[in-house]
Amino acid sequence: MSVTALPWHSAAWARLIAMVQNNRLPHAILLTAPSGSGRRQFADALCGYLICRGDAARPCGQCKQCLLYDSGNHPDVMVLAPEESSKNIKIEQVRRAIQFVAQTSNQADATKLIIVQPAEGLGNAAANSLLKSLEEPPGKTLFILIAEPGANLLPTIRSRCQPLVLETASDEQAMVWLTAHSSATPEHLRAALQLAPGRPLLALNLLEQGIPAWRSVLEQNLLDLQQGKVSPVEIAKSASTQPALRAIQCLQEINTNACLALSMANKTEALKVRLAFQQKLVPVIRQLSGTSNPNELLALEYVFAEYSNVIARLD
Numbered sequence: 533m534s535v536t537a538l539p540w541h542s543a544a545w546a547r548l549i550a551m552v553q554n555n556r557l558p559h560a561i562l563l564t565a566p567s568g569s570g571r572r573q574f575a576d577a578l579c580g581y582l583i584c585r586g587d588a589a590r591p592c593g594q595c596k597q598c599l600l601y602d603s604g605n606h607p608d609v610m611v612l613a614p615e616e617s618s619k620n621i622k623i624e625q626v627r628r629a630i631q632f633v634a635q636t637s638n639q640a641d642a643t644k645l646i647i648v649q650p651a652e653g654l655g656n657a658a659a660n661s662l663l664k665s666l667e668e669p670p671g672k673t674l675f676i677l678i679a680e681p682g683a684n685l686l687p688t689i690r691s692r693c694q695p696l697v698l699e700t701a702s703d704e705q706a707m708v709w710l711t712a713h714s715s716a717t718p719e720h721l722r723a724a725l726q727l728a729p730g731r732p733l734l735a736l737n738l739l740e741q742g743i744p745a746w747r748s749v750l751e752q753n754l755l756d757l758q759q760g761k762v763s764p765v766e767i768a769k770s771a772s773t774q775p776a777l778r779a780i781q782c783l784q785e786i787n788t789n790a791c792l793a794l795s796m797a798n799k800t801e802a803l804k805v806r807l808a809f810q811q812k813l814v815p816v817i818r819q820l821s822g823t824s825n826p827n828e829l830l831a832l833e834y835v836f837a838e839y840s841n842v843i844a845r846l847d
């Protein structure tokens with residue numbers, strides 16, 4: 533089946549199709565949208581549409597070109613992305629893309645398509661070597677650069693691309709899509725969306741990793757801790773089914789929300805206690821994000837013991 537753009541991207545899709553039909557497609561477009569919102573699917577759908585020999589506003593899924601594209605081996609499409617274990621697109625990869633653009637297509641009048649994801653992965657040298665091709669590619673070519681909103685891209689790259697900002701999904705659109713793609717309970721679907729607002733594909737990924745269920749257990753455990761029903765060591769053990777950093781970031785978020793509420797209610801003493809706890813999380817987060825190999829369970833036990841002290845002082 534051919535890839536189509538997601539429902540919340542229908543306005544951007546219509547703008548793009550109008551450009552193609554009026555022969556106003558540029559050499560390069562910059563798609564901006566947060567990751568996990570379906571932006572790559574939009575780029576894939578665009579490639580499928582441009583490759584299809586049919587004349588509908590979406591790929592027919594039947595012609596030889598569509599079948600070839602859907603098999604993932606279309607000779608006119610190239611994806612430029614960081615190779616495994618690297619965050620950056622290497623200059624050699626960009627050189628291969630430039631060669632690819634220079635070759636003539638197998639079919640007459642076909643467009644060469646290059647997806648660059650993420651555009652932030654282009655370092656200065658790689659970006660500079662791409663500039664000339666972006667501006668004046670030989671033959672019919674479309675570069676589709678994908679970036680986060682507000683990404684720090686070279687101005688010379690930005691100025692050569694036509695910007696296209698993709699809409700994010702509304703809560704309702706996201707829920708409809710998630711319900712069709714996941715068998716999780718509505719409660720977990722909503723919890724996943726709260727962790728990834730406007731980004732249903734990321735929410736699905738979190739659901740597949742069991743994050744919302746894990747998080748609601750953690751939240752319940754924290755309430756139980758308050759009532760003395762569980763110990764910090766027990767919570768640490770229960771939370772350790774996910775990386776320690778994730779648990780601590782959740783705790784940080786919960787504590788931040790509590791700080792906001794205390795600040796609004798002018799409860800200065802309690803706020804001080806919560807803020808002091810927030811400070812204690814900083815070095816632990818730094819250590820867990822670093823390259824050393826700290827004992828994750830010990831870090832969790834320490835953090836939950838400290839949190840237990842906070843609750844005791846607030847009682």
Ligand SMILES: [Zn+2]
Pocket residue numbers: 583584585586591592593594595596597598599
């Ligand atoms: Zn087709």
